[in-house]
Every structure is written in structure tokens, then in C-alpha cells.
Amino acid sequence: MDEYWEIIRPDVVLLKKYPGDINFSNGKFWSPTIVNNGYKMKWHQIGNGKVQLRLTVAISRDAFLCESYDKKDEKQEKRKLAKFKTYTQLIRNGQYTTRGILI
Amino acid sequence: MNTLAYQKGNLQSQISAHDKVSLFHIAIEMRSQNLSEEFVANAVQTALEFEGVADLIIMWGDEADPEERDEIIADIQDLIIDCKQIGTSELPYVNFNDVDTVAKDIRSFKDSLLQIVAERGGITKLAEKTGIPQPSLSRFFNSNSMPHRSTLLKIAKALDLDAIPVSTQWAK
Numbered sequence: 001m002d003e004y005w006e007i008i009r010p011d012v013v014l015l016k017k018y019p020g021d022i023n024f025s026n027g028k029f030w031s032p033t034i035v036n037n038g039y040k041m042k043w044h045q046i047g048n049g050k051v052q053l054r055l056t057v058a059i060s061r062d063a064f065l066c067e068s069y070d071k072k073d074e075k076q077e078k079r080k081l082a083k084f085k086t087y088t089q090l091i092r093n094g095q096y097t098t099r100g101i102l103i
Numbered sequence: 104m105n106t107l108a109y110q111k112g113n114l115q116s117q118i119s120a121h122d123k124v125s126l127f128h129i130a131i132e133m134r135s136q137n138l139s140e141e142f143v144a145n146a147v148q149t150a151l152e153f154e155g156v157a158d159l160i161i162m163w164g165d166e167a168d169p170e171e172r173d174e175i176i177a178d179i180q181d182l183i184i185d186c187k188q189i190g191t192s193e194l195p196y197v198n199f200n201d202v203d204t205v206a207k208d209i210r211s212f213k214d215s216l217l218q219i220v221a222e223r224g225g226i227t228k229l230a231e232k233t234g235i236p237q238p239s240l241s242r243f244f245n246s247n248s249m250p251h252r253s254t255l256l257k258i259a260k261a262l263d264l265d266a267i268p269v270s271t272q273w274a275k
Contacts, residue, residue: 035155075166075171078158078162079174079178081155082155082158082159082178083181083182086153086154086155086156086185086186087155087185089153089154089155090185095185095188096191097191097193097194098192098193099193099196099197100196
């Protein structure tokens with residue numbers, strides 16, 4: 001619970017400054033482009049289970065938080081990448097559902 | 104390993120005739136694995152428009168592990184539904200402090216629905232009746248994620264339920 005308020009949420013709110021904040025140059029925090037206009041935010045050894053948390057983010061006119069997941073293996077990563085590729089295309093097409101705006 | 108070469112359009116991916124044929128070959132294999140005609144047809148149709156779905160179909164064709172194949176099928180089914188959305192929409196924001204409560208509501212709802220499914224022949228029979236792949240239904244019932252409304256409606260119809268017996272306020 002504390003990690004959400006103290007680490008994860010503040011990190012995500014940095015997207016308001018994208019790409020200005022220095023963290024977006026840190027490969028351990030922010031991936032280079034993995035699909036068209038798509039990036040990954042990363043947390044290492046986080047939560048009670050000490051998991052590798054990933055959050056896929058599509059950058060269009062706004063930043064869209066698409067899917068978060070616990071990274072397990074390369075096969076899962078490939079599947080998540082294919083899903084993310086589809087989500088970015090849907091966003092470009094204007095076919096998506098939002099669930100709130102992060103402030 | 105198969106690869107797909109895409110020529111990107113403005114908003115959609117267009118794949119070559121050769122790559123389309125690869126998808127059709129895999130679709131035939133999917134049918135031989137008892138995936139429903141409806142699912143396979145929807146998967147191929149969606150893949151012709153969305154590169155990520157085509158990637159997943161190719162991954163399925165290359166994959167030997169049955170459990171990983173099931174995960175891929177469940178992902179494809181999720182995307183088939185997502186790709187049918189028309190325009191944009193908004194759903195209620197869920198505050199982080201309410202996430203556990205929402206997850207418990209969804210778990211309780213799915214458990215009660217699963218009880219009805221078990222009484223009426225189980226998930227395998229439900230898969231036959233709905234055309235939804237069994238791995239996708241297993242993921243649906245095993246996870247606390249918010250269900251797609253279209254999936255709920257298919258299940259309700261297959262079970263002859265007049266209405267989903269509990270609140271579906273969190274359905275997507």
C-alpha cells in the first residue's frame with residue numbers, strides 16, 4: 001500500500017513532465033520505444049512479493065496508461081508486447097475506454 | 104520462426120498476401136485443436152487489421168507448450184473484444200483505496216456464476232455453447248479482473264439466465 005503512494009504513483013505522475021524529467025533518460029526506469037509511440041515504466045523488486053512491475057504507456061497527445069503486470073519470463077513479455085502493440089493502434093484509431101485521469 | 108512483414112497504413116496495418124496465407128494455415132491448425140469456428144474466424148479477421156493480434160497468432164503457431172498456447176488464445180480472445188469497440192467511452196474511476204473491495208465484489212460475482220456453470224455442465228460445455236475458447240473462460244473465472252460485458256452476455260445466454268444474477272457494475 002505504502003509503495004503505491006510513495007513510489008509508484010509519484011513516478012507515474014512524472015508523465016506530466018514527459019519527456020522533461022531526467023528519469024525518462026534512465027533505462028532502468030523508462031524503456032526506449034518498444035512499439036510505435038509505446039513505452040514501458042519499470043519498477044524492480046517492488047511489493048511484498050518483490051516483483052518486477054511493468055506499466056505500458058502509450059504517448060499520444062496525452063499519456064495513456066495501458067496495462068500493468070508482473071514480469072515473469074520472455075514468453076509473457078512477447079505476449080504483452082503484442083497486446084500493447086494492439087492497444088497503441090486502438091488509441092491511434094480512437095477506439096478505447098478511459099477510466100479516469102491521473103492528477 | 105515465422106515472421107510478418109507489414110506495410111503500415113495511416114491507421115491500420117496491411118499485411119502481404121504471403122503473410123495472410125500463413126495466418127490462414129495457422130487458423131486451420133487452430134480449428135483442428137477444437138477451437139470454435141467463431142473464435143478462429145474472428146481471430147483471423149482481427150489479425151488482418153491489427154498487427155499485434157497477427158503476432159499472437161504467429162506465436163501460437165510457433166509455440167509447443169500447451170499451457171503457453173492457452174495463454175495466447177486467452178490474449179487473442181481479449182483483443183478480439185477490445186478491437187470491436189467503436190469510438191471512445193468512459194467508465195467510472197476506481198480509487199486505489201477501493202481496489203481491494205472492488206476485487207472482492209468481482210470475485211464473489213464470478214464465484215456465484217461459476218457455481219451455476221458447474222451445475223450446468225462445467226466450463227468445457229460452456230465453451231461449446233458460447234464459442235469462447237476454454238482457456239479464455241478459465242482466465243475469466245480464475246482472475247479478479249473486470250469482465251467484458253459482451254462475455255457476460257454470452258455466458259448468460261448460454262446458461263439461459265434472464266439476467267446476470269448479481270451486479271455487473273464493474274463490467275467493461
